[in-house]
Amino acid sequence: MTIQSVFVCHTTCALTHNDEDIQKLSDTFTAFQDGMLEDVKGFCDVADLKENEKQDFILTPGRYVGIEEATDDGEPFEEKMTRLTSELSYMFAKSHELEEEIRRKLGAIGYEM
Secondary structure, X not given: OOOEEEEEOOOOOOOOOOHHHHHHHHHHHHHHHOOOOOOXXXXXXXXXXXXXXXXXXXXXXXXXXXXXXXXXXXXXHHHHHHHHHHHHHHHHHHHHHHHHHHHHHHHHOOOXX
């Protein structure tokens, strides 16, 4: 008898709880139970006990499932990095503003930080 385990992880590691996601998980589980599940990079993998042993019995999904290949969105790398670092800079500034506002409001009710 072969002991198998299935690891399933949506690319965002969160389900949107729509019917399509639920059906996909249901179909994946059924295929696993029927012995028909095929590995899908970034989504699921079937590993036997020997494979688990090779991974020191660490069951972190990424060790088995991996990540699916990213599709090229056509945006040149330098442009994308410039845009993303700009967005990140804005988010950092906003987070500092929010942190200060939280500190002020906590202080106003007697909880200085």
